[in-house]
Amino acid sequence: MINIAIIGGGVVGSGVFELLTTNSEIIENKSGKNIVAKWVLDIKKFDPNPYGKALTSNPEDVFGDPDVSIIVETMGGKTAAFEFTKRALSSGRHVVTSNKELVAKHGPELMKLAKANGVHYLFEASVGGGIPIIRPLNHDLAANEILSIIAILNGTTNYILSQMKASGKSFAEALREAKANGYAEADPTADIEGYDSCRKIAILSSIAFGQYVDSDDIYTEGISGVTPEDIQYAQKLNKTIKLVARSKKVSDKIFVRVSPLMIGTDNPLANVEDVFNAILLHGDAVGDTMFYGRGAGKLPTASAVVADIIDIVRHSNKFAVKDWEIPSEGNIVPIEDCEVKMFVRVMCEKLEHGGCEVVCERVEKIFGKVEYINPLWPNEIVFYTGIIKEGDFKKKITEFDLISAIRVHKK
Numbered sequence: 223m224i225n226i227a228i229i230g231g232g233v234v235g236s237g238v239f240e241l242l243t244t245n246s247e248i249i250e251n252k253s254g255k256n257i258v259a260k261w262v263l264d265i266k267k268f269d270p271n272p273y274g275k276a277l278t279s280n281p282e283d284v285f286g287d288p289d290v291s292i293i294v295e296t297m298g299g300k301t302a303a304f305e306f307t308k309r310a311l312s313s314g315r316h317v318v319t320s321n322k323e324l325v326a327k328h329g330p331e332l333m334k335l336a337k338a339n340g341v342h343y344l345f346e347a348s349v350g351g352g353i354p355i356i357r358p359l360n361h362d363l364a365a366n367e368i369l370s371i372i373a374i375l376n377g378t379t380n381y382i383l384s385q386m387k388a389s390g391k392s393f394a395e396a397l398r399e400a401k402a403n404g405y406a407e408a409d410p411t412a413d414i415e416g417y418d419s420c421r422k423i424a425i426l427s428s429i430a431f432g433q434y435v436d437s438d439d440i441y442t443e444g445i446s447g448v449t450p451e452d453i454q455y456a457q458k459l460n461k462t463i464k465l466v467a468r469s470k471k472v473s474d475k476i477f478v479r480v481s482p483l484m485i486g487t488d489n490p491l492a493n494v495e496d497v498f499n500a501i502l503l504h505g506d507a508v509g510d511t512m513f514y515g516r517g518a519g520k521l522p523t524a525s526a527v528v529a530d531i532i533d534i535v536r537h538s539n540k541f542a543v544k545d546w547e548i549p550s551e552g553n554i555v556p557i558e559d560c561e562v563k564m565f566v567r568v569m570c571e572k573l574e575h576g577g578c579e580v581v582c583e584r585v586e587k588i589f590g591k592v593e594y595i596n597p598l599w600p601n602e603i604v605f606y607t608g609i610i611k612e613g614d615f616k617k618k619i620t621e622f623d624l625i626s627a628i629r630v631h632k633k
């Protein structure tokens with residue numbers, strides 16, 4: 223028998239507890255062992271208590287129990303979770319987590335600590351919920367040089383954008399609905415401002431490119447500025463707007479960014495709707511490969527956590543994950559130097575100041591040749607820029623009364 227402890231009895235922790243019980247026979251068949259959740263550590267009071275005698279608020283019950291060999295950290299955050307994880311690894315216990323914030327911030331240190339103690343630190347559930355992506359990147363695609371990643375990594379924002387497109391709802395209305403349906407967190411800032419996607423692309427990039435990518439260095443823009451009008455323009459242009467995490471190797475550095483992106487409706491990511499996530503990888507040998515599924519939720523995420531537990535039970539003496547090298551100097555291409563094509567809406571001047579004509583002249587003077595788009599509303603000029611450096615665009619656009627600017631996917 224293998225005894226585990228779950229730290230954090232919230233949505234994901236309760237899913238792990240439930241899955242270990244409901245699928246116990248399947249899990250025993252696959253792992254060769256009966257895996258039991260002996261402890262669930264949480265300071266919250268549960269009424270009713272789904273964990274029975276396993277529930278404790280005392281960490282010493284977990285850490286003082288010599289029978290516990292695997293600890294599942296599903297509490298989230300990076301303060302107490304970091305301390306518990308270090309304590310677990312230092313005491314020779316394997317740790318499995320869904321905590322992307324902790325992996326993105328302290329992954330290298332925790333992986334090193336795990337190695338030093340001859341145990342595993344596994345985090346399949348930290349990216350893409352139930353979608354298998356960490357293990358395929360570490361193992362199945364190990365023969366490839368990964369050339370690029372383009373992905374939808376946040377279910378809440380994808381749901382909001384899907385709702386805005388399907389029924390013309392405003393961002394605020396769609397967010398309210400996401401909360402009512404239990405998709406968005408009570409504080410959805412990390413989702414809507416892109417930080418959640420940023421942590422996840424940092425983890426994927428660190429694995430893909432073999433060096434640590436610090437999420438603090440990643441340019442991140444969320445979806446709170448996307449309007450129903452922008453979405454109507456995208457539809458008119460046979461495109462759709464998604465919150466996209468993108469990264470690729472550019473000579474010895476890494477380009478990585480999280481932002482709303484207009485993508486063609488023929489792109490596989492365009493049809494990823496609602497809370498689903500998708501990750502498109504391009505490897506030099508395999509070519510394009512896409513991973514798709516439920517990126518959040520109790521049982522999908524528990525599915526990935528329990529897979530890691532089974533992996534540990536089957537291969538407890540082998541190291542499954544390669545360390546992420548810490549680069550000696552900054553390894554991210556500065557956002558100002560990245561090339562981009564922008565979809566832009568700017569206001570016309572008042573008629574007495576020359577109206578739309580004077581703004582068109584200014585557009586051409588400042589941006590050179592652009593591709594105009596017929597405006598859907600009066601008093602605005604709409605166009606695609608040519609390929610331009612982000613830093614130059616930022617400076618040039620200050621000459622205009624900007625309505626919105628959205629990056630356009632370049633193949």
Ligand code: HSE
Nearest residue numbers: 375376377378517518
């Ligand atoms: N808040 C996240 C999402 C949950 O909406 O995708 C999974 O990390």
